[in-house]
Amino acid sequence: xxxxxxxxxxxxxxxxxxxxxxxxxxxxxxxxxxxxxxxxxxxxxxxxxxxxxxxxxxxxxxxxxxxxxxxxxxxxxxxxxxxxxxxxxxxxxxxxxxxxxxxxxxxxxxxxxxxxxxxxxxxxxxxxxxxxxxxxxxxxxxxxxxxxxxxxxxxxxxxxxxxxxxxxxxxxxxxxxxxxxxxxxxxxxxxxxxxxxxxxxxxxxxxxxxxxxxxxxxxxxxxxxxxxxxxxxxxxxxxxxxxxxxxxxxxxxxxxxxxxxxxxxxxxxxxxxxxxxxxxxxxxxxx
Numbered sequence: 001x002x003x004x005x006x007x008x009x010x011x012x013x014x015x016x017x018x019x020x021x022x023x024x025x026x027x028x029x030x031x032x033x034x035x036x037x038x039x040x041x042x043x044x045x046x047x048x049x050x051x052x053x054x055x056x057x058x059x060x061x062x063x064x065x066x067x068x069x070x071x072x073x074x075x076x077x078x079x080x081x082x083x084x085x086x087x088x089x090x091x092x093x094x095x096x097x098x099x100x101x102x103x104x105x106x107x108x109x110x111x112x113x114x115x116x117x118x119x120x121x122x123x124x125x126x127x128x129x130x131x132x133x134x135x136x137x138x139x140x141x142x143x144x145x146x147x148x149x150x151x152x153x154x155x156x157x158x159x160x161x162x163x164x165x166x167x168x169x170x171x172x173x174x175x176x177x178x179x180x181x182x183x184x185x186x187x188x189x190x191x192x193x194x195x196x197x198x199x200x201x202x203x204x205x206x207x208x209x210x211x212x213x214x215x216x217x218x219x220x221x222x223x224x225x226x227x228x229x230x231x232x233x234x235x236x237x238x239x240x241x242x243x244x245x246x247x248x249x250x251x252x253x254x255x256x257x258x259x260x261x262x263x264x265x266x267x268x269x270x271x272x273x274x275x276x277x278x279x280x281x282x283x284x285x286x287x
Contacts, residue, residue: 001178001232002230002231002232003134003135003178003229003230003231003232004230005027005030005031005032005084005226005229005230006030006031006032007031007032008031008032008033008083008084008134009032009033009034009035009075009079009080009081009082009083009084010024010027010032010033010034010035010082010083010084010085010086011034011035011037011071011072011075011082011084011085011086011125012024012027012034012035012036012037012085012086012088013037013038013060013062013086013087013088013089013117013121014037014038014062014088014089014090015036015037015038015044015047015086015088016036016038016040016043016044016046016047016057017043017047017189017190017218018187018189018190018191018218019088019139019184019187019189019218019221019222019225020036020038020086020088020089021036021047021051021218021222022218022219022221022222022223023086023088023221023222023225023226024036024047024051024055024086024222025050025051025222026219026222026223026225026226027084027226027229028051028052028054028055030226030230032054032083032084033054033055033078033079034048034051034054034055034056035048035055035056035057035058035071035074035075035078035079036048036051036055036056036057036058037057037058037059037060037062037071037089038057038059038060038089039059039060039061039089040059041057041058041059043057044057044058044059045057054079056074056075056078058071058074058075062087062089062113062117062118062120062121063112063113063116063117063120064120065120065123065124068120068121068123068124069124071124072085072124072125072128076128081128081132082125082128082129082132082134083128083129083132083134083135084129084134084135084136084137084229085121085122085125085129085134085136085137086136086137086139086225087117087118087121087122087136087137087138087139087161088137088139089113089117089121090113090114090117090139090157090191091109091110091113091114091191092110092151092154092191092192092194092195093106093107093110093151093153093154094106094198095198095276096150096151096198096199096269096273097150097273097276097277098149098150098270098273098274098277099152100274101273101274101276101277102152102153102277106153107152107153108153110153110154110157111153111156111157111160113157114154114157114158114161115156115157115160115161115164118138118139118161118164119164122136122138122164122168129172129177130172130175130177132177133175133176133177134177134178135177135178135179135180135229135232136168136172136177136178136179136180137179137180137181137182137225137228137229137236138161138164138165138168138179138180138181138182139161139182139184140158140159140161140162140165140181140182140183141154141158141183141184142183142184142185142237142242142245142246143155143158143159144158144159144161144162144183145159145162145245145246145249145253147253147256147257147260149260149266149270150203150269150270150273161181162181162183165179165180165181166181166234169181169234178232179234180225180228180229180232180233180234180235180236181234181235181236182224182225182228182235182236182238183235183236183237183238183242183243183246184221184238185212185214185215185216185238185239185242186213186214186215186216187215187216187217187218187220187221187238188215188216188217188218189218192215199272199276203265203266203268203269206265207263207265207266211241214239216238216239220238220239221238224236224237224238225238
């Protein structure tokens with residue numbers, strides 16, 4: 001069961017740049033009309049202008065359910081319906097920290113955007129997408145099946161999105177609609193660049209094989225998503241080799257967890273994160 005994007009209408013969140021922008025642009029190239037949703041109104045409109053005539057930019061916060069309903073309503077009013085929605089907006093934790101040391105509001109903000117933001121997007125799009133036998137993409141990550149040490153809010157949010165997408169696909173299929181879960185490795189976006197610039201992030205590069213750390217471009221990630229939509233694929237992996245690690249996660253994860261507990265580089269990184277947090281608290285208390 002394939003899906004022809006020509007003449008369809010799509011909405012993509014977090015689409016002013018990066019993966020979201022490239023997906024919206026390539027969907028538009030297939031003949032679809034596109035709504036670019038992002039926090040900043042000017043950036044959303046500028047991205048839509050770069051994409052082309054059948055694109056509009058809308059400012060909306062995915063953590064605001066009402067704003068997402070309004071974005072869908074505006075899309076329907078402008079283009080006559082909605083066939084495809086991609087819940088792409090997300091953020092990374094602003095610091096490399098343990099659950100003991102991370103500020104509670106920082107941890108919860110990641111969950112609010114990455115998990116509840118996806119829920120608000122999906123919930124707003126479902127009436128149209130199900131009626132028009134369309135397709136929804138929720139963006140998880142290979143982080144959904146990785147050990148979450150030093151970044152547990154992100155991994156927790158992406159594991160939740162994975163479960164949401166799996167359930168959503170099963171629930172949509174009897175209606176003639178469908179859903180995909182997208183799993184990205186390292187994509188060379190601003191978010192990834194900022195993450196690796198933070199203190200403590202170097203441990204990821206030290207413990208992972210080089211081929212797993214290789215970054216792909218946002219255009220490559222967007223192309224994978226578009227192909228997945230056209231094929232109504234249940235899972236979209238970019239780069240493709242992550243699908244094999246996902247398939248083996250039941251065997252590999254216990255072994256990797258055990259390794260993480262004993263790896264001196266990880267132990268040192270956790271202690272450094274705790275020390276940074278203690279220093280930050282001491283500096284704040286002295287002001």
